[in-house]
Amino acid sequence: MSENGQREDPLIKPNGVDSDDDDTVCLGESFFINDNYELTTFTFGSHVLQLLCLQSASSITGILCSKFCRAVMLTDHNDEVLKILKKNIELHESSENPNPCAALTAEKLEWGNSDQLNQILQKHSEGFDLVLGADICFQQNSVPLLFNTVQQLLCLRGKKQCRFILAYVSRSKMMDVMVTNEAIQHGLKIHEVDGTRCVIANLEGVIYEIIL
Structure with a gap:
């Protein structure tokens, strides 16, 4: 997480998600904190992942997506987080891993940093099918930079x-109002995905789909 409260997003290259799997996601307590970066097992329905834990959801979201996609790029602004992201990529690309992932990469990206963003745009000029963000809105000053x-x-x-x-x-x-307003102010169309609104640990969650 950055000093602005940011957590970054996995970016999925063309030929993206093609699974209809609606299995339940189960996360252990070590997802929230594991200072020793020990291998931790996560169960997503029929899919089991082993990851080095860190306080970023990018590893979990991105590596799970790589089970269904041709290529996934994970991003974060923090060098320590990036180091662990890359270790998780190495772990899942290992010849010892019986379930290898699609092509996985990790890039440094802090929202609003034009130099870092331009490097990504140049490397991936063909663009992405999906940009994913999982619970990344914490501070108001980071929301305009995100959008x-x-x-x-x-x-x-x-x-x-x-x-x-x-x-x-x-x-x-x-924050609810700000997220919607910032999307609109940036020329984007935002709508709530039907059936996704639910309560998570006493907080209401919802999934938005946002397009140009």
């Missing part, structure tokens, strides 16, 4: 060719 970054990523492939899937957890009414 500025997302807007540029979506523009790579043009209107309706790339989607930003935001798993949003409501912590304040002001």
Whole structure:
């Protein structure tokens, strides 16, 4: 997590998710904190992942997505988090791993950092099918930077060719309004995915689909 309260997103390359698996996700306590970065097992329905734990959801979201996608890029601004992301990529690309992943990479990206974003845009000029964000809205000053970054990523492939899937957890009414308003102000269309609103640890969560 950055000093602005940011957690970054996995980016999925063309030929993205193609699974209809609705299995239940089960996370152990060590997901939330594991200072020793020990291998921890996560069960996602029929899929079992072993990951080095850290305080970023990018590893879990991205590596799970790699089970269904051709290529996935994980991002974070923090060098320590990036180090662990890369260790998890190495772990799942290991010849000893019976279930190898699709192509996985990790890149440094802090929302609003034009140099870092431009490097990604140059490396991946073909764009992405999906940009995923899992519970990444914590501080109000980071939300405009988030949507500025997302807007540029979506523009790579043009209107309706790339989607930003935001798993949003409501912590304040002001943040709820700000997320919607920032999407609109950046020229994006935002709508709630039907049937996704639910209560998570006494907080209301919902999934938004956001497009140009």
